[in-house]
């Protein structure tokens with residue numbers, strides 16, 4: 001890692017410690033899936049106290065970086081035909097996110113069939129002057145990436161490598177195991193309430209990323225509707 005990278009890393013380690021990172025990713029192709037809404041969500045989240053933003057897509061990252069100096073975790077999501085990897089699969093994605101203004105670039109950190117080796121993505125992120133975050137699903141791969149110089153390890157993909165078996169709760173044990181090893185853990189994935197986010201910090205997480213519960217209106221609405229429907233079924237008229 002270059003000296004410039006090390007300075008950026010230190011800056012981010014100071015500003016994101018025990019912070020909330022708001023993931024501003026609207027439901028794909030929904031009414032909120034427009035650059036102008038992503039920027040508005042990001043600015044509103046900052047007003048609410050978020051110290052970092054997770055933004056998908058080069059166009060969105062460019063617009064949000066113009067609107068605020070709050071650190072951005074940039075990602076590109078792609079649906080590939082020959083690989084299950086979705087988050088920042090290519091070196092060109094890294095380059096475009098760095099140019100767009102992301103200071104942290106996150107990539108899929110799961111050991112699955114992939115177009116670009118994880119360590120090559122990590123190296124490219126550093127070459128482009130950014131700090132790296134790996135979106136992991138398991139303990140060993142996260143630890144391996146941390147030992148290779150990946151600054152942040154996220155639990156992002158835990159529960160999402162087999163979409164038929166996604167649990168309701170966040171993966172708290174995974175956070176604890178990485179924390180025991182001194183990893184800078186970003187708790188991410190199903191931290192859908194203030195209590196869950198606080199528990200991650202209690203367990204030693206470095207910071208917490210919250211997405212759906214803050215920025216996906218459709219999901220939040222469905223949670224309420226589902227909950228009302230469950231009770232309504234058994235409530236006499």
Ligand SMILES: CC(=O)N[C@H](C=O)[C@@H](O)[C@H](O)[C@H](O)COP(=O)(O)O
Pocket residue numbers: 023025075156157160188189190191192209210211212213
């Ligand atoms: C698995 C995957 O692709 N996760 C994505 C990663 O960017 C997003 O869809 C999530 O919203 C984000 O991780 C935050 O999680 P939650 O929305 O549960 O707070």
